[in-house]
Amino acid sequence: MVIVPTATIRGVRTTPPQLGSQPALREANSQRIVTAIRHHGALTQVEIAAATGLSQATVSTIVKHLVGQGVVDTRTTVRTGRRAQLVTLAQRSGLAVGVQIGSRSLRVLVGDSGYEGLSERVLPLPRDHRADTTLDRVALLIVDLLEDLGADLSDVVGVGIALPPSRSPGTERLRPVDAADEWHETDVAEVLSRRLGVPVVVEQDATAGAVGELRFGAGRGATDILYVRCSYLVNAGIVLGGRPFRGRRGLSGEVGHVEVDPSGAICTCGSRGCLNTVVGADALTDLLRISRPRITLRDLIALALEGDAGCRQVIADAGAAIGAVVAGLALALDPEKVVVGGELAQTGELLIGPLRDALSRRVPLAGVGGVDVVAGELGSESEVQGLVALAFDAAATGATASAGKEQT
Incomplete structure (x- = not known):
């Protein structure tokens, strides 16, 4: 997984090369080796051979080539009582960690200063996961991922952590809209x-996603999204x-709490x-x-993608x-992209088509x-x-401190 969408991973192509030549074969095998290390973490050359199906001689030759390119590093270790060459992905100056705590899952990514993802793990979370146990899990997972890379916490310049909607970046705590939530008093x-x-x-989390898409995804080249x-x-x-624009209290973008049904159900925030x-x-x-x-x-x-009529209707x-709510926000901010x-x-398009149609019905947002x-x-x-x-x-x-403490 690469943060910056590019045709290479530190000199190794990420798209399948044209087979039929020795350089193309070496390139394909190089990619297999890099992928194996990225997936499994630090590996000895013997372990790489087992993971990729390549011969140990081929692995040794390609690893030397990758070391020369600065793609991987090697160091001596001991496995099963014998000295061995441990191969890790080369690190650029400093590492940073991205942590997304979602409603049902935890995702942790370690990246280097070239914005390349080096190691990642995704774990499920129970529906009502507690703050203390979840943060303990985050800390342990970060240490494990760093060890897999042959690194430690001294190599980390910082950690970015995203929290679900209604958790305020400005105070690192949940805003008092749901006092029963375990995260309410936690200074993350x-x-x-x-x-x-x-x-x-x-x-x-959505602000983090906006930054990701702006710099590395669908928002590249834009300034307002x-x-x-x-x-x-x-x-x-x-x-x-x-x-990123967050507002005075980190409330900007909380479109989930815009009223759409005055006689509807009571939301967790207390509004209807x-x-x-x-x-x-x-x-x-x-x-x-x-x-x-x-x-x-x-x-x-899954059922909507398989063609289930009822599920498709729900998504649409x-x-x-x-789209009706986002249209109002788009009219106020006039972004280049949504x-x-x-x-x-x-x-x-099951979701995005109707969303786009809702925006296009607002005349100033439609047309050229x-x-x-x-x-x-x-x-x-x-x-x-x-x-x-x-x-x-x-x-x-x-x-x-939290990015949300500064108005930008």
Whole structure:
């Protein structure tokens, strides 16, 4: 996995080469070796041979070539009582870590200063995961990933961590809209920084996704974008003039709490009829309770892609509802692009088509020079890639607190 979409990984092509020549064969084998190290972490040359199916002689030759290119590093280690050459991906000056804590999963990415992802892990989380146990898990996972790379915490310049909607970057705590939430009184930056001994920057997940797509994905070349994250809940990240805009209290982009049904259900924030009560995961799956009583959001997405009529209708209606709210935000900010990400974006035009149509019905947003509505290019990587970039930004400016504490 590479943060900057490019045709090479430190000199190794990421697209299949034209076979039939010795250089092309070596290039293909080089890619297999780099992929194996990226997937498994540090490996000896014997282990690389086993993982790739290449001969040990071929591995030895290619590793020497990759060392010369600066793609990998080697060091002596001991395995099963014998000396061996341990091969790791070469590190550029300093590492940063991106951590996304979602509603149902945890994703951790270690990247170098060239914005290249070196190691990544995704773990499931229980629905009501606790702050203390989750942050303990994050700290242990970061240490494990660094060890796999032959690195340690002294190599890390910072950690960027994203929290789900309604957790305020400005205070590192959950805003008091749901006092029952275990994260309510947790100072995430302070707790994680104390555990790891490195600076921590806290960001809202959609803002992190916006930064990721702006720098490395569908927003490249733009300066003003909206990133709409359609997941278990809906929220948006805003970038204006190339910089994240968060608002005075980190509330900007909380489109999930815009009222869409004055007589609707009470939201977790305490207001009635918020967008999240209509297009949140629970609301969408509840619409199918008669035909599919135990369906999950993942099931809903998979069935919609397989052509299930009911699931496709649910996704389309969600896109239209989200688009109606995003249209108002787009009219206020006049962005160059609206980039759509999150789990629901996996359905492509099933979701994005109705969302785009809702924006186009607002005449100022339609026609020549109107806002461009596109799918994110980074998929589930948008947030963690943005967080790695934000962690390096914070290190470069000497910032050690949450990005949300500064108005940008």
